[in-house]
Amino acid sequence: MQWRIIGTEIWDAYMNMALDEACMEAVGKSESPPTVRFYEWSPSAVVIGYFQKVHNEIDVELCKQLGIDVVRRTSGGGAMYLDTKGEITYSFITPQHMLPNDVNECYRKVCQHIIDALSDIGIKSEFKPINDITINGKKVSGNALTRSNGATMVHGTLLYDLNLRNMFKVLRVSGEKVSDKFIEKAEERVTCVKHNAQVTKDDTKKALIEAFSSDKDAVHDKWTEQELKRARQLAEHKYKTQEWIYRR
Amino acid sequence: MRTLKKIPGGKLLEVEWELDGDAIKHIRITGDFFAHPEWCIEEIEKALVGVNVSDAQIKVDEQMIQKNFQIIGFSSSDLQSILGGR
Numbered sequence: 001m002q003w004r005i006i007g008t009e010i011w012d013a014y015m016n017m018a019l020d021e022a023c024m025e026a027v028g029k030s031e032s033p034p035t036v037r038f039y040e041w042s043p044s045a046v047v048i049g050y051f052q053k054v055h056n057e058i059d060v061e062l063c064k065q066l067g068i069d070v071v072r073r074t075s076g077g078g079a080m081y082l083d084t085k086g087e088i089t090y091s092f093i094t095p096q097h098m099l100p101n102d103v104n105e106c107y108r109k110v111c112q113h114i115i116d117a118l119s120d121i122g123i124k125s126e127f128k129p130i131n132d133i134t135i136n137g138k139k140v141s142g143n144a145l146t147r148s149n150g151a152t153m154v155h156g157t158l159l160y161d162l163n164l165r166n167m168f169k170v171l172r173v174s175g176e177k178v179s180d181k182f183i184e185k186a187e188e189r190v191t192c193v194k195h196n197a198q199v200t201k202d203d204t205k206k207a208l209i210e211a212f213s214s215d216k217d218a219v220h221d222k223w224t225e226q227e228l229k230r231a232r233q234l235a236e237h238k239y240k241t242q243e244w245i246y247r248r
Numbered sequence: 249m250r251t252l253k254k255i256p257g258g259k260l261l262e263v264e265w266e267l268d269g270d271a272i273k274h275i276r277i278t279g280d281f282f283a284h285p286e287w288c289i290e291e292i293e294k295a296l297v298g299v300n301v302s303d304a305q306i307k308v309d310e311q312m313i314q315k316n317f318q319i320i321g322f323s324s325s326d327l328q329s330i331l332g333g334r
Contacts, residue, residue: 050286053278056262076321078260078280103284103320130282130320147284248278 003218007038008205013045013069018234020091020155022227027093028151034094036212041082045069046170049077053248063170072245075144080157081167088205091155099152106145107131110154114141117211121199138191159192160201251330259321263330272296281321288317304331
C-alpha cells in the first residue's frame with residue numbers, strides 16, 4: 001500500500017482542522033491513500049477537545065486581542081495552545097482496518113514514530129498511556145484519536161519550543177493563579193525538544209518525517225483539488241462557526 | 249448542580265445536571281476525556297433524561313454495551329459517584 005506524505009504546511013486553525021476532516025473523508029472512501037500530514041499554525045491557536053467547554057478552558061477575549069484563533073477539534077482530549085514558532089503537528093490518517101481495533105494500541109503504534117524521531121535526534125523518550133510521550137517524565141507530545149466514515153486519525157503535537165507564559169496567558173487553569181511558582185510547577189511537568197537537544201526545528205521536522213516514512217512505501221505528495229475544496233467548505237461552514245466552537 | 253472532578257488515573261470530568269424529583273431532567277457531560285464514537289456522549293445524555301438518578305450507571309452501561317460505545321478517562325461508576333443517589 002502506498003502512503004502519501006504531505007507537508008510541512010502552514011495553515012490557520014480552521015483549515016488545519018478542516019484538512020484533517022477532508023482527508024479522513026477521502027481516505028475512508030479510498031479516494032486518497034493513507035496519509036501522514038505535517039503542519040504548523042499561523043496565527044497561533046488554541047484547540048479545544050470535542051467534549052470541552054470553551055469558557056472553562058480559554059480566555060476567549062484575550063485570544064481575540066492577541067489574534068489567537070480558537071477552534072474545536074473532532075477528537076477528545078484537552079485544550080492545547082499551538083504556538084506558531086513552537087509546535088510541529090502531525091495527523092496520521094488511515095482506513096480503519098489498517099490500525100488495531102484497540103484504541104490504546106493505536107496510540108502506542110502511532111506514538112512509536114515520534115519516539116523513533118526523537119531517538120534519531122538523540123533524545124530518549126517513552127510512551128505514557130493513554131496518549132502522551134514523555135522525556136524524563138515530562139510531557140513533550142500529546143495525541144488524540146478519532147474515527148469516522150471508515151477512517152481512523154491519530155493527530156498530535158510535538159513541542160519543539162516552549163513558552164509557558166504565553167500558553168497560560170490564554171489557557172484557563174481552574175482555581176490557580178498563573179504565578180512564577182505556577183510556571184515553575186508547570187516546567188516540572190512539560191518539556192520541549194529544544195530543552196533536550198541542540199537541534200533546529202527543521203532538523204526535528206526532518207527526523208519526524210523520516211520516522212513516519214521509513215517503514216512505508218511513502219511518497220511526498222499534495223492535496224487533491226477535491227480535498228482542498230472540501231476543506232475550504234468545512235473551514236467556513238463548520239470550524240469557523242460559533243455553533244461548532246460553542247457546541248458544548 | 250455542577251461538579252468538576254479529576255478522575256484518579258483518568259481525565260477531568262464535569263457534570264451539570266438538573267433533577268425533577270429523583271429523575272434526571274437535564275444532563276451535560278464535558279471534560280478532556282475521549283469517547284468513541286464522539287457522538288456517543290450526546291446519545292448517553294439523551295438516554296439519561298427521565299432516568300432515576302440512582303440508576304444512571306445502569307443506563308450508561310446498557311448504552312455502552314448495546315451500542316459498543318467506548319469512553320476513556322472516566323467510567324460509569326465515576327459518573328454515578330458524582331450524581332450520588334447510590
